[in-house]
Amino acid sequence: MRLQKDIDILYEKLEKYLKRAEKALKSFQPLSQDRELAEVMDYSVFSGGKRLRPAIVYASAELFGNLESTIEPIACAVEFLHTASLLLDDLPSMDNTCNRRGLKATHVVFGPHATLLASHSFVSLAFQVVSESKLPDQKIRLIVSELAHSVGPNGMSLGQMQDLRGIKHVKNSLPLQIAEKKSAMLFAASSYAGAVSAGAPDGACNIMRNFGLSFGKAYQVLDDIRDAKNEDKPARSVNVVQLVGEGRTLKLLENEIKKARKALSKIGSHDLLEGLLDAIKTLADHELSKPRVS
Numbered sequence: 001m002r003l004q005k006d007i008d009i010l011y012e013k014l015e016k017y018l019k020r021a022e023k024a025l026k027s028f029q030p031l032s033q034d035r036e037l038a039e040v041m042d043y044s045v046f047s048g049g050k051r052l053r054p055a056i057v058y059a060s061a062e063l064f065g066n067l068e069s070t071i072e073p074i075a076c077a078v079e080f081l082h083t084a085s086l087l088l089d090d091l092p093s094m095d096n097t098c099n100r101r102g103l104k105a106t107h108v109v110f111g112p113h114a115t116l117l118a119s120h121s122f123v124s125l126a127f128q129v130v131s132e133s134k135l136p137d138q139k140i141r142l143i144v145s146e147l148a149h150s151v152g153p154n155g156m157s158l159g160q161m162q163d164l165r166g167i168k169h170v171k172n173s174l175p176l177q178i179a180e181k182k183s184a185m186l187f188a189a190s191s192y193a194g195a196v197s198a199g200a201p202d203g204a205c206n207i208m209r210n211f212g213l214s215f216g217k218a219y220q221v222l223d224d225i226r227d228a229k230n231e232d233k234p235a236r237s238v239n240v241v242q243l244v245g246e247g248r249t250l251k252l253l254e255n256e257i258k259k260a261r262k263a264l265s266k267i268g269s270h271d272l273l274e275g276l277l278d279a280i281k282t283l284a285d286h287e288l289s290k291p292r293v294s
Contacts, residue, residue, distance in 0.1 A: 010279050013272045014055055021054035022046075024072040025079060028129065032121060040110045040118040045083045048101045052276075053078040053190045056215075059272050060194025060208050071197045073133040074143060077126040078190045081151050084122035085160075085186075087115050094164070123151070135197060143193045146209075150189035155181055167238045175244050176217050176252060179224070184216025191215070207263050211273075214260035218280050221253040225287045246288055253284050 031041040054075035061071050090097040090105040091112055098108050107115040130143055149155055159181025162170070170178065191212030195205040221240055228241035241249045257277050264273060 010275050013275055014050070014052075017055035017058045017272070018051045020058065020072075021051040021075050021079065024054075024076050027072075028076060028125070031125065036114070037117060037121065040106060040114045041121060043109065044087055044106045044115075044118055045079065045122070047103055049079070049083075051079060053082050053186060055272065056187060056190040056212060057194040057197070059270055060191045060212075061198035063208075063267055063270055063273075064195060064198035064200040064204070066198035070134045071194065073129040074135075074193050074197050077130045077143075077147060078186060078193065080122040080126035080129070081147060081186060084119040084126070085151070085156055085182075087119040087122070088160070091115060094160070139196050139199075142196050142205075146189045146192050146196075150185040155185045159183070159185075163238050167243055170238050170243060175240050175248075176221070176256075178238050179217045179220035179240065180213065183220040183223075184213050187216030187219065188212035204267060207266050211260050211263035211267075214256040214263065215273075215277065215280075218253050218256040218260065218277070221249060221256070222280050222284050222287070225249060225253075225284055229287055229290055250284060250288060254281065257281055 025045060029042070030038045031045075032038040057071065057075040057078055058067060061067055086100060087106055089095050090100055091107050093112075098105055100106070106118065110118075126147065127144060130147065131140060133140065135143070151157065159178050162178050163182060188209045189212070192205055192209035195208040200208070224240045225246075228239050228246075240252065244252070257280060260277055261274075264270070
């Protein structure tokens with residue numbers, strides 16, 4: 001009962017960011033001049049996502065006292081990049097997922113070819129909206145570089161490649177390396193971009209990047225815990241719980257939360273960001289207390 005109450009309170013805090021992100025995303029419709037491609041993209045991005053990455057952008061900017069409309073394209077860009085990654089992840093040649101957010105996966109509805117084109121389009125659109133934003137050129141350059149690094153050959157693409165190789169190719173001494181590349185780096189880019197957009201000093205922007213990186217790793221570990229508890233068979237992808245066991249997994253998650261809190265303490269307090277960290281720990285404890293579903 002207490003857990004559900006805590007979750008409800010957190011979603012109330014997220015609501016204002018979610019609504020703002022949704023409105024900003026819809027301002028870019030139609031997402032393509034081609035009706036069919038626009039339909040695929042609409043289905044993919046307007047399918048009930050939590051908008052957590054845009055929320056991180058907004059909250060990071062808010063820490064530095066700036067939530068002007070110039071931040072909207074940045075919030076949209078990170079959601080476009082996240083959506084692009086989900087489209088690729090779900091493909092039969094990747095994770096082979098047939099459902100996403102309670103709906104049929106995009107490739108199931110529209111086919112893999114349209115899904116690949118939509119993913120490519122979202123990546124392009126993300127950088128387009130940032131470059132055409134009303135932010136100063138120097139801020140645009142920093143944000144574009146950060147976003148590109150987070151999803152490029154040493155970011156998300158690298159993480160996906162390592163993930164596809166399977167658990168036998170991951171060293172136990174580096175259990176979070178795939179979580180960092182596949183998921184955490186885009187969270188880091190989100191918190192960094194929010195700070196840059198708000199005009200924060202370089203040092204503060206770097207601190208926010210560190211916050212996002214630790215937050216993202218903890219968030220991915222929570223996802224791994226859920227997967228390990230609810231899958232009939234281990235997935236082809238790498239799962240931290242399967243790699244190091246539940247006890248060490250929880251310690252890794254707690255360590256990342258501790259690092260995220262330490263980074264945030266250097267900047268200031270923020271109810272949403274602190275609430276998200278609390279929620280990750282609470283949900284991890286709850287999931288680990290449940291028996292495996294098989």
